[in-house]
Each structure stands twice: as C-alpha cells, then as structure tokens.
Amino acid sequence: xxxxxxxxxxxxxxxxxxxxxxxxxxxxxxxxxxxxxxxxxxxxxxxxxxxxxxxxxxxxxxxxxxxxxxxxxxxxxxxxxxxxxxxxxxxxxxxxxxxxxxxxxxxxxxxxxxxxxxxxxxxxxxxxxxxxxxxx
Amino acid sequence: xxxxxxxxxxxxxxxxxxxxxxxxxxxxxxxxxxxxxxxxxxxxxxxxxxxxxxxxxxxxxxxxxxxxxxxxxxxxxxxxxxxxxxxxxxxxxxxxxxxxxxx
Numbered sequence: 537x538x539x540x541x542x543x544x545x546x547x548x549x550x551x552x553x554x555x556x557x558x559x560x561x562x563x564x565x566x567x568x569x570x571x572x573x574x575x576x577x578x579x580x581x582x583x584x585x586x587x588x589x590x591x592x593x594x595x596x597x598x599x600x601x602x603x604x605x606x607x608x609x610x611x612x613x614x615x616x617x618x619x620x621x622x623x624x625x626x627x628x629x630x631x632x633x634x635x636x637x638x639x640x641x642x643x644x645x646x647x648x649x650x651x652x653x654x655x656x657x658x659x660x661x662x663x664x665x666x667x668x669x670x671x672x
Numbered sequence: 673x674x675x676x677x678x679x680x681x682x683x684x685x686x687x688x689x690x691x692x693x694x695x696x697x698x699x700x701x702x703x704x705x706x707x708x709x710x711x712x713x714x715x716x717x718x719x720x721x722x723x724x725x726x727x728x729x730x731x732x733x734x735x736x737x738x739x740x741x742x743x744x745x746x747x748x749x750x751x752x753x754x755x756x757x758x759x760x761x762x763x764x765x766x767x768x769x770x771x772x773x774x775x
Contacts (some may be wrong), residue, residue, distance in 0.1 A: 539687065539688045542689050542692075542740065543691070543692035543693075544692075546689070546693055546740065547692050547695060549696065549733060550695065550696030550697075550737070551699065553699065553700050553703045553729075553730055553733050554700070554703045554706075556726060557702070557703035557704070557726065558706060560706065560710045560723065560726055561709050561710050566716065566718050566722065569719065570722055573722050573726040573729070574725075577729040577730065577733075578729065580733055581732050581733045581736065584696070584733050584740075585751075587736075587737075587740060588739055588748060591689060592740075592745055594745070597745040597748065600745065600748045600749065600752070601736070601739075604732070604752050604755065607755055607756070608729070608732065608755050611755070611756075611759040612759075614763075615725055615759055615762035615763060616722075616762075618762065619718055619725065619762065619766045621770075622769040622770035623718035623769065623775065625770055626718075626772070626775050627775055628716050628718050628775040629775075
C-alpha cells in the first residue's frame with residue numbers, strides 16, 4: 537500500500553517538475569516563466585519529498601523528508617518574489633500579450649540610466665500614463 | 673566480494689517504487705535539460721536567474737528521488753543543503769540584478 541502511494545507521489549512530483557521546465561522554456565516573458573518555476577517546481581519537490589516520507593520507515597527520516605518540503609515551500613516564493621521585484625525594477629520588458637503595468641507609475645526611485653532602445657521600444661505607453669491602479 | 677555483488681547490494685529494491693523512481697529520474701533529467709535551454713537562450717539576466725533557481729530546485733528533486741531509489745536517507749540531508757544554497761544564490765543574484773540597474 538505504501539509502495540503504491542510512494543510510487544504515485546514520485547511520478548506526480550516528477551511530472552510537476554517536467555511541466556515547470558516546459559513552462560520555463562515556452563512561456564512568453566520573464567514574469568510568466570517565474571510562475572511556472574516558482575509554483576510547479578516547488579509542488580514537484582513537495583510531492584517527491586512526501587514520497588520519501590511515505591517510503592522510509594524511521595520517524596526521524598520521515599521528519600527530515602517533510603522538513604525538505606517545508607523549507608522549500610517557505611523559501612521558493614521569497615526567492616521568486618525577489619527576482620521578480622528586481623527584474624521589474626530594472627525594466628525587464630513584458631511579453632507581447634501584456635496590456636497594463638499598474639506598478640510602473642508608482643515606482644519613484646527608478647534607476648536614472650534609461651534602458652537601451654530595444655527595451656524602451658517594448659515597454660507599454662499605456663502603462664505609464666494609464667489610470668493608476670490601487671496603491672501597492 | 674566483487675563489484676557486481678556490491679552493486680546488487682546497493683541497487684534499489686525491486687518493484688513498483690524502483691520503476692517509478694527510474695521514470696521520475698528520467699523526467700527530472702529531461703526537465704534539467706529544458707532548464708539548461710532557458711539558461712542558454714534567456715534574453716535577460718533575470719531569465720538566467722530564473723533558470724538557475726529552477727536548476728537548484730530540480731537538483732533537490734533529483735536528490736530526493738535518488739534517496740528513495742537507493743534507500744539511503746543521507747541523501748535527504750544533501751537535498752536540504754542544496755535547497756538552502758540555492759535559495760542563498762537566488763537572493764544574491766536578485767540583489768545583484770537590482771544594483772546593476774539594467775536588464
């Protein structure tokens with residue numbers, strides 16, 4: 537019984553990891569890629585760690601496996617948030633399907649150096665003069 | 673005791689978990705290859721940072737799966753250490769990206 541559960545969790549975790557990698561390769565811009573990397577891959581490692589917790593008998597090993605999952609669930613969103621914040625701050629362009637950037641007008645301490653032309657062409661004019669979003 | 677016998681002792685227990693572990697390892701390996709593709713292609717530094725973050729997460733998954741396959745709990749501690757170092761690397765890359773000032 538525990539063998540079946542462990543095998544199923546292993547396969548589910550690996551499938552989530554593979555989906556995360558496919559998303560990172562195929563999604564259109566940085567911020568959507570980050571969704572795939574932060575959520576799906578974390579869930580994948582969580583599933584495999586749960587499989588290890590089911591598979592091993594001793595209690596301390598079960599605890600260690602669960603601790604890996606818990607630690608990753610705490611740190612992965614923090615890391616992804618920091619990268620996304622820094623990338624938005626330095627003006628990483630959004631994808632072709634994005635319609636609004638509600639945070640850009642609220643940034644007051646932008647870096648003085650303007651980004652090179654290729655990125656300036658791809659930022660959204662509607663985003664800078666559109667109606668301000670809710671206070672963030 | 674020759675090498676073949678040693679290998680047999682260290683091999684995964686036969687059965688369902690071994691087969692699932694094999695398949696899961698292959699899937700995570702393929703995912704690592706795809707993350708490498710993004711690492712090479714990524715147009716901006718932030719894309720490469722995301723790819724590196726994904727790589728350390730996938731390495732953690734790989735180590736956990738290997739712990740189950742080999743029946744060796746020590747690999748779980750290794751996985752934990754890799755996850756910790758990966759988080760520190762991500763934070764350092766993010767703060768460097770912000771200080772650098774352009775994508």
